[in-house]
Amino acid sequence: MGTNWTTREIPDQHGRVAVVTGANTGLGLETAGALADRGAAVVLAVRDVAKGRAAAARIGGDVTVRELDLSSLESVRAAAAALRQAHPRIDLLVNNAGVMFTPKQTTRDGFELQLGTNHLGHFALTGLLLEPLLAAPGSRVVTVSSTGHRIRAAIRFEDLQWERSYSRAGAYGQSKLANLMFTYELQRRLAARGAGTVAVAAHPGASNTELVRNSPAALRAVSDRLSPLLTQSAAMGALPTLRAATDPAVLGGQYYGPGGRGELRGHPRLVTSSPGSYDLAAQRRLWAVSEDLTGVRFPR
Template sequence: MNWTAEQVPDQHGRVAVVTGANTGLGFETARALAARGATVVLAVRDVDKGARAAQRVADDVGGDVAVQRLDLTSLGSVRDAAAALRAAHPRIDLLVNNAGVMYTPKQTTRDGFELQFGTNHLGHFALTGLLLDLLLPVPGSRVVTVSSVGHRIRAAVHFEDLHWERSYSRAGAYGQSKLANLMFTYELQRRLAAHRASTVAVAAHPGVSNTELVRNSPAALRVVSDRVAPLITQSAAMGALPTLRAATDPAVLGGQYYGPGGRGEVRGYPRVVTSSPQSYDLAVQQRLWAVSEDLTGVRFPV
């Protein structure tokens, strides 16, 4: 059976934090959760855009929607956002690590990390660690982290040059960050299971979806994308379905990875998929975790 947003269970009484929720996949995820009654926090860098997105959700489906400033390129902002969320919500049922950047020119975050690795992985690593104790007491709580088919493309964790200071590849840096998202999920789930927590960590990817994520791609690639996209991509609403299933389907198990079920996982309805062989490398997962703790200064309660 094709799983759709209509199968999202009732979410009344649940608090969901969705990063990057002012547009694209995050917006569609937030709207679907709000439509089922969740209290949804749009954690976004631009609060004005976030406020407009929250109004759109309210106009479309109603619900309780709030906005929280979160700049994943700054650990200071991540800490401030976590503190504000802790003050506003004594519990969190669902954390969706959705925000991301793709194929950016060589840049660094405010803390000196390569932009894609710092935003897509380290920012979410820190946010999750700072909020996890609000999820742990909540039965059925989940951390869902959005990866990409890009985790297979020129991807490896370059411990000898994590921040691409020697040379830079847009695709390689993006692939590293998305591979890190998966390795983080798998190691977090192992720790949660050892802690005997009811909280689970799950990953998802949207296939190839029509969103603003490609805005930083080189001009030639954007031209090709504009011509080919209508033939192979799916809407942001369809692309959000793997995340929504990972976040809400009662049958989900910790450590699973959801993506489109069509050929090549490019588009289609969500199902359990398999990530690349290197993403399951336990030694690399654990080393990445230790490095991420050192770089962010965040320690997890599991």
């Protein structure tokens, strides 16, 4: 296989069930579309069902829509229950949905919005879907992080919800770091039980998507000017996720991103995350806190 991995490398996906969060636009739409093109039965798990149905019509193939609002644990539990009933076996869960640089807000459960949506919602969803994932040989959980995980590069356990002060970028960075630490700890737990399921992470580099819509106006203006030089299409940005999800050579606990300079653009390759993301004690502490906050205990 060459270094320029593309969707042409995706193995046949017929007979496999894939759940992709945030799949009605951007990276999620490209990910879902590529999986459906290769024959997977794809579930678009989205907050806006109408937009999800429009996306499903664009994609074609065996594509269904499931309502999921990651900022509400009630919605997460309802979606997981419906998915378990419809799919006793799930081969692939892509934790893709996310928010970025939002003003200070909280989820319906009182969590800081970026941490609550990007990490805690996906943590709960994964735990509630682990049973059908474990039932599918060779299944994978792929969680989408970001180079932004290096922003401030630590979990603020002393003020996890940013109640004392708030930074849009800092809260986003914490949530994306949490995505990676969750992946690494999940993989360790799966391996300890001898499971066939693996956990993998990916990031899209600098991709031209709607995710920056909540950025301050000045940052959006700079982004608009530099976008043609620094960013890549959503289709290219989805390739690291797709490789993590389908490449037979992928191992649990790996992290994929663009292979170009600064991991901003390019074809996907194996990359490394920040030193702090590999802190075992912090990973375990984050896991325990996440279980307490969500009320979701992973089966052992």
